[in-house]
Amino acid sequence: MSTWHEYVRKTGSLPAWPYPVNYGKINEVASDVLVIGGGVAGLQAAIAAARMGLKACVLERGHAKRSGAGGAGVDHWHGAVTNPCSRVTPEMYTRACYESMRGYTGTHVRYIITKESWDTLLECEKMGVQIRDVRDEFKGAPFRDEATKLMFAYDYRNRHVIRVWGYNIKVKVYEEAVRLGVNIFNRMMPTGLLTAPGKGSKRVVGATAVDTRTGEFYVFRAKATVIATGGTGRLYDFAPEVTAAASMGNMNSAGAGEALGWKAGAEFVCMEATYPARLAGYGYAPYSMANAHNTYHGTPIVDAEGKEVPWVDAFNRPVKDLAGRFLPAEGQEFILGEGIGISRYLPQYRNNELIHDLPERIRRGEFKLPLYADFTRLPETERRCIFGMMVGNEGKTRIPIYDTMTRAGFDPEKDLFQAPVAPPEGYVHPNFWAVGVHTPPTIRMLGGGGYLVDWDLRTNLEGLYVGAGGNLFGGGCHGESHTTGRYAGRHAARYAMTAPEPAIDRHQVEAEREAAYRAIRQSDGYGWKEINAAIARIMRDYCGQYKSEATLKLGLRLLNELKTTELAHAHAANPHELGRLLECHSIITVGEMVMLASLEREASNSILDFHRLDYPEMDPPEWEKLIAIRLDDGRVRARYLPLDFHLREPYEPSYEDNYRKHA
């Protein structure tokens, strides 16, 4: 017996909620640094503060030992350009990101990442994460440095992306946080940031939250606060019955961190950027089928008759041999690598890939379906590295893929691993398990916008810092989240050392508490899933790829309708459902932010995949700028920033000078 249905059938009774429930009971917690979000970024922030001798406290939605997008592991670590084998400098890497995105990414954040990514990884090694081939399993392989035993991905010449055995990285970082006395509060759904008393206060002094097991209310008072939450996966897309297993973001991805900051007056940038949601979860279980992308980069793909699909370089020239798949082509400075949170690569930094006209050649009958990954064509070190090292350590691959498949008898030395059978256009991107053709075209995902921060990773609000991947303008993926979390934690701690004692506004606390439990007092409203599905519908219809002032305003009206009618009268049967309903409030807030930012950009923009039907001209030069929005006393304020704002007044004109001044 494993499921609820089996229990009910066997016992004939409903199981009571297993945790003691005390809705609204107030708990107060004081700390120097409060971190909201206990993923890899949040724990690194708390560790940094604790190492500086401060009292750090983490508010986590799940359980910090294994939670968060990075909680399931990592197989390669980006931006480690200061490692002893790297031929890439922070300036080169940062410039590559900036130019690839034509300026639409927070490159001050990128620079900070490249300056500290390697140091952060070394700290993870001290915590017990394996980052070197210490057992000499891959001795002599072209991706291994014999002196340091470091192993590299994508670009074996420039050696700035490091392969790591990170399946347990979250557990190790968690253990370090516990060892340092970080006070971790699990199962917390944050409801609001607390601001110091006084009208229009700009100092953040903590947060309120609801425990989603007990229903109790928490007031966290802190001198400094770090937002380290994830993305908003449930904004455009809500079909967990289909997507939950196949998505790379879990159910807790509900925009809580962005909603908190917005309501408190924090400034956000590039929130109008959205992209087709290839990874929304309409494909297959991540990494569970043949492909040649990311973790599987370099894998030989053959057709049903064993004919190998050729590779091309970034300039669409044939790649001669296997070694060439892992080397920059003639004319390339270096290969940036996949999975760093940018949506566009200039050819001089792009990866080698399978031929781009594969769909057309399948249609012509040149390649016959199904396609397979043929690991037997690889030398043992490369085969073992892809299936055994990368698959086995990347997020959601240790148990779900390596363990499950080998127990079922799969052997990469003997077997051909089948790719999904899809319409020909499904093979245009080498990540076959996430074949884009399966995601409905109306489903978008947020793309790279987020909190606007300065060179301290501080927001416009005193005492509020941000370190994370998903909601920081210029953030990246796994390793980047560790690095920005650590940096934000350090700077929050520095501020907290001299900050005055925080005072709490009791009226604000009471208002948050009053609002948080509304769904418990009602007995017959809609449930959270139906509300979430309605939010996603509004976003898809009114804030899709094509937008206009009229439809965006209608969308805003409908989000507000939902908030004041169905959501206002929704019902939660227990603290878990209450948490999910509170997330619906966050999701709506993020939806409003995206629509408001979209209204401000009165031009179409190709980098942001932003199309205004009422302003169809693409990329007019006067609109090559960033739009920052914030809420000020209930009114939306927008301002424009030059794309290179991080190198202009009040900042220094060079990356390195700014970094030195602030790090």
Place this chain on the structure above:
Amino acid sequence: MSEKVFMVPNPPTPNRAVAFNPEICTGCNRCVEVCPTDVLMPNPEKKQPPLVLYPEECWYCGGCVEECPRSGAITMLHPVSQRISVNWKRKDTGELFRLGMQNPPPPNTRPPSG
């Protein structure tokens, strides 16, 4: 066939997410404690395997299996629609296999790297 019949909602989709082996599981609830999305709840009966209450909220990270102190007590089960898609073919013989098949081949016992 006289078992009592109840009014219950349709089974959720996916159905199971994980399966517990009651012969091995001691009901220690360590998996319940760490699940990032609270898919699992402690069994009202002490020392019994947890209940899978919210399988549609599972994102299949396998953290529960990693956390489990007793090997074999928990098995992660991909949704059937995804398990059916995981196929492979032995290069020499052309034999077809799939995850979850009847009479599977012997396991590949090579552990992951590291």
